[in-house]
Amino acid sequence: MSADGVTRVLFVCLGNICRSPTAEAVFTNIVEARGLAGDIDIDSCGTSGWHKGEPPDERATREAARRGYDMTALRGRQIELRDFERFHYILAMDYANLSELQAMCPAAFSGHLGLFLEFAAGVDEEEVPDPYYGGDAGFSHVLDLVEAASEGLLSALQRRD
Numbered sequence: 808m809s810a811d812g813v814t815r816v817l818f819v820c821l822g823n824i825c826r827s828p829t830a831e832a833v834f835t836n837i838v839e840a841r842g843l844a845g846d847i848d849i850d851s852c853g854t855s856g857w858h859k860g861e862p863p864d865e866r867a868t869r870e871a872a873r874r875g876y877d878m879t880a881l882r883g884r885q886i887e888l889r890d891f892e893r894f895h896y897i898l899a900m901d902y903a904n905l906s907e908l909q910a911m912c913p914a915a916f917s918g919h920l921g922l923f924l925e926f927a928a929g930v931d932e933e934e935v936p937d938p939y940y941g942g943d944a945g946f947s948h949v950l951d952l953v954e955a956a957s958e959g960l961l962s963a964l965q966r967r968d
């Protein structure tokens with residue numbers, strides 16, 4: 808938590824059009840449903856800037872909408888140096904994203920970095936697999952993992968307060 812009492816969470820993947828915006832939409836939905844929108848600030852970004860300013864991948868948006876999450880207002884952006892100080896939880900979708908973040912992160916903030924699925928109870932996988940080059944089933948699997956990890960993350964934040 809910061810001086811203003813707000814906990815800031817940043818989800819990170821490669822392109823910021825599939826996995827991390829899905830995590831942003833799902834976690835935002837859960838946080839709002841629990842009445843905690845004023846306590847937790849949520850954002851997402853990519854380690855790359857390849858899809859800067861673009862809306863999320865249509866397949867991700869469609870699978871999220873099927874489950875009641877709205878991703879239509881989200882736009883891609885790339886990680887910036889100032890994010891490492893601003894966000895208390897910077898959660899990577901896979902090990903490649905995490906090592907990109909570790910390479911950029913000032914030492915003082917390295918404790919802010921982690922893997923999102925560390926918060927997913929009962930899930931064997933450690934990474935949210937990149938669904939970009941696969942079929943619709945990959946996007947559905949991303950949603951399953953992201954929903955589990957989002958519940959676990961919120962529980963962890965609440966235990967800590």
Ligand code: 4NP
Pocket residue numbers: 820821822823824825826827857937938939
């Ligand atoms: P994301 O998926 O990292 O979950 O947003 C990808 C999106 C785009 C690309 C790769 C992965 N790409 O190669 O453009």
